[in-house]
Amino acid sequence: MKNFELQHIQRRKRSNRIMHILFLFSTMIGIVTLGILLVQIIAKGSGWISLDFFTHFSSRFPEKSGIKAAFFGTLWLMLITAPLTFIIGVSTAIYLEEYAKNTWLSRFIQTNISNLAGVPSVVYGLLGLTIFVRLFDLGRSLISGALTMTLLVLPVIIVAARESLKAVPNHQRNASLALGANPWQTILRVVLPSAMPGILTGSILSLSRAIGETAPLIVVGAASYIAFVPNSLFSDFTAMPIQIYSWAGRPEESFGQLAAAGIIVLLIMLLGMNLIAIMLRNKYQRS
Amino acid sequence: MIDIQSLDLFYGEFHALKNVSMFLPEKSITAFIGPSGCGKSTLLRTLNRMNDMIKTVKIKGTVTIHGNNIYEPEVNVELLRKRVGMVFQQPNPFPKSIYDNVAYGPRIHGTKKKSELDDIVEKSLRDAALWDEVKGDLKKSAYGLSGGQQQRLCIARALAVNPEVLLMDEPTSALDPISTLKIEELIQQLKEKYTIVIVTHNMQQAGRVSDQTAFFLNGEMVEFSETDTIFSNPVDQRTEDYVTGRFG
Numbered sequence: 248m249k250n251f252e253l254q255h256i257q258r259r260k261r262s263n264r265i266m267h268i269l270f271l272f273s274t275m276i277g278i279v280t281l282g283i284l285l286v287q288i289i290a291k292g293s294g295w296i297s298l299d300f301f302t303h304f305s306s307r308f309p310e311k312s313g314i315k316a317a318f319f320g321t322l323w324l325m326l327i328t329a330p331l332t333f334i335i336g337v338s339t340a341i342y343l344e345e346y347a348k349n350t351w352l353s354r355f356i357q358t359n360i361s362n363l364a365g366v367p368s369v370v371y372g373l374l375g376l377t378i379f380v381r382l383f384d385l386g387r388s389l390i391s392g393a394l395t396m397t398l399l400v401l402p403v404i405i406v407a408a409r410e411s412l413k414a415v416p417n418h419q420r421n422a423s424l425a426l427g428a429n430p431w432q433t434i435l436r437v438v439l440p441s442a443m444p445g446i447l448t449g450s451i452l453s454l455s456r457a458i459g460e461t462a463p464l465i466v467v468g469a470a471s472y473i474a475f476v477p478n479s480l481f482s483d484f485t486a487m488p489i490q491i492y493s494w495a496g497r498p499e500e501s502f503g504q505l506a507a508a509g510i511i512v513l514l515i516m517l518l519g520m521n522l523i524a525i526m527l528r529n530k531y532q533r534s
Numbered sequence: 535m536i537d538i539q540s541l542d543l544f545y546g547e548f549h550a551l552k553n554v555s556m557f558l559p560e561k562s563i564t565a566f567i568g569p570s571g572c573g574k575s576t577l578l579r580t581l582n583r584m585n586d587m588i589k590t591v592k593i594k595g596t597v598t599i600h601g602n603n604i605y606e607p608e609v610n611v612e613l614l615r616k617r618v619g620m621v622f623q624q625p626n627p628f629p630k631s632i633y634d635n636v637a638y639g640p641r642i643h644g645t646k647k648k649s650e651l652d653d654i655v656e657k658s659l660r661d662a663a664l665w666d667e668v669k670g671d672l673k674k675s676a677y678g679l680s681g682g683q684q685q686r687l688c689i690a691r692a693l694a695v696n697p698e699v700l701l702m703d704e705p706t707s708a709l710d711p712i713s714t715l716k717i718e719e720l721i722q723q724l725k726e727k728y729t730i731v732i733v734t735h736n737m738q739q740a741g742r743v744s745d746q747t748a749f750f751l752n753g754e755m756v757e758f759s760e761t762d763t764i765f766s767n768p769v770d771q772r773t774e775d776y777v778t779g780r781f782g
C-alpha cells in the first residue's frame with residue numbers, strides 16, 4: 248500500500264475515534280447531570296418522606312407540612328383526565344384513520360392536531376381560563392383544571408393512537424371485511440385489539456407528561472395553599488407540581504427539603520405510570 | 535350461477551376491465567390467468583365487492599349471482615361477502631388463536647353458542663384438511679403455524695361462514711411446493727360443495743385444478759373455455775403464445 252493511503256486510513260481512524268469520544272461525552276453530560284440532580288434531591292428530601300408527609304396538609308410550619316391536598320389533587324386530575332382523553336382521543340383517531348381516511352376534512356384536522364401538539368402548555372392554560380373558568384363559569388375548580396389538562400393531552404394521544412391504528416396492516420382489515428364483517432365490527436374485533444398496546448402506551452406516557460405540568464394549572468387558578476382534599480368537581484384544588492413550586496420558592500431551608508420530598512413522590516408516580524404502560528404493552532403483546 | 539355481463543371497471547380514468555362477460559357454473563373451478571396487471575385480481579374483487587373500498591373505482595355492467603344483480607343498491611354487502619368468501623395471496627390469519635380465527639366469521643354473523651361454534655370450527659378445519667394437524671392445540675396462536683398451514687387456516691376461516699362461492703387470489707404463490715400441492719388437492723375436494731374461482735400465475739396449477747380457464751390481457755378477456763381447450767387447442771394466437779410461455 249502506498250504511504251499516503253496509509254496516512255489517509257490512519258487519519259480516518261483517528262477522526263472516528265475522536266467523534267466516538269465526543270458523542271460519548273455528550274451522552275454523559277445528560278446522564279451525569281441527571282444523576283447529580285437525582286442524588287441531590289434524594290439526599291435533600293428523603294428524610295422528610297414519612298406517613299405524616301402524606302396525611303398532613305401544607306402548613307406555615309415545615310415540620311407540620313405534608314402533600315395530602317396536592318397528592319389527592321393530582322390523583323383527581325388524572326382520574327378525570329385519563330378516561331376523558333382516552334375516550335375522546337381514541338374516538339377521534341378512529342374517525343380520522345378508519346372512517347375519514349384521506350378526505351379533505353381529515354387532512355385538515357390532522358394538520359391542526361399535529362400543530363396543537365406543539366403549542367406551549369401555558370397557552371392551554373389561557374384557553375382553559377377563557378373557556379372553562381369564565382365562559383362556562385366553572386370557576387377555579389378541579390373540573391376546570393381537569394378539562395384544561397384534557398385539552399393539553401388530547402392532541403398527543405390522538406397522534407399516538409393514529410400511529411398505532413396506522414400500524415395495523417390492511418390485510419387484517421380486508422380479511423375481516425371479506426368475511427362479511429361491517430367496518431365497525433372490523434375496528435372493534437380486529438383493528439383495536441392489535442392497536443391497543445400502542446394506544447395504551449401512548450396514552451399513559453402523554454398523561455405522565457401532563458402530571459408534571461404546572462403552568463396551565465396556575466393560569467386556570469389552582470391554589471397553592473389548600474387545607475382540604477377536593478370533595479367535588481367544583482372544589483378548589485392544588486396539584487403536586489404547584490405545591491412543589493410553592494415550597495421551592497420559600498427562603499427557609501426546610502421548605503426546600505419539603506420540595507425535594509415532593510419531587511421524589513412525583514417521580515415515583517411517574518415511574519409507576521410508565522411501569523403500568525410497560526406492563527400493559529407486554530401483556531397485550533403476549534396474548 | 536355467477537353471470538358477468540358487459541362488465542367495465544375504471545380506477546379513476548384507467549380502464550382496468552373492458553367489457554368482460556362470462557358465466558361460471560355452479561360447483562365448478564374457474565381459473566383466471568394472464569400477465570401481471572391484466573386485471574385478474576380486479577375482476578375477482580368485483581365478485582364480492584371488495585373493490586367498494588377503493589374510492590376511485592367506477593363499475594358498469596352487471597354481476598348476477600343466482601339471478602340477483604349484486605350491484606343493485608339494496609344489496610347488503612355484508613351478506614354478499616358471507617356468501618362469496620375470499621382467500622388472499624398472502625396468508626392473513628388474525629393475531630388470535632386458531633379457534634378464534636375460524637370462529638371469527640360465525641361470531642360476526644351472530645353465532646354465540648359454544649357448542650355450535652365448536653362444531654363449526656371442527657368441520658371447517660376438517661374441510662380445509664388442517665384438523666389433524668391442529669386438533670390438539672386450538673388455543674395456539676395462528677402465527678405459530680407454517681405458511682401453508684396458515685393458508686389452509688384462512689381457507690377454513692372462509693368456509694366457516696358457509697359460503698357458496700370461494701374466491702382465491704394466487705393462494706399458493708407464497709407457499710412451498712408441498713404446501714402448494716396440499717392446497718391444490720384441497721381445492722379439488724372443495725369443488726363438491728363450492729363454486730371456486732382461482733387466480734394463478736402457475737400454468738400447471740391452472741391445468742391441474744380448473745375446469746374452465748379465462749385468459750386476460752390488458753383488461754380484456756381474450757379467451758374463455760374448457761381448461762383442456764385453452765391449454766391444448768386455444769383459438770386465439772395470444773392465448774397460445776401465453777400458455778406456451780412465448781409471451782410476457
Ligand SMILES: Nc1ncnc2c1ncn2[C@@H]1O[C@H](COP(=O)(O)OP(=O)(O)OP(=O)(O)O)[C@@H](O)[C@H]1O
Pocket residue numbers: 545548550568569570571572573574575576577588590
Ligand atoms: N387500487 C388501484 N388503484 C388504481 N389502479 C389499480 C388499483 N388496483 C389495480 N390497479 C391497476 O389495475 C390493473 C389491474 O390490476 P390487478 O391487480 O387486477 O392485476 P392482476 O392481473 O391481478 O396482476 P397480478 O398478476 O400482478 O396480481 C393494473 O394496471 C393496476 O395497476
Ligand SMILES: [Mg+2]
Pocket residue numbers: 574575576703733
Ligand atoms: Mg393480482
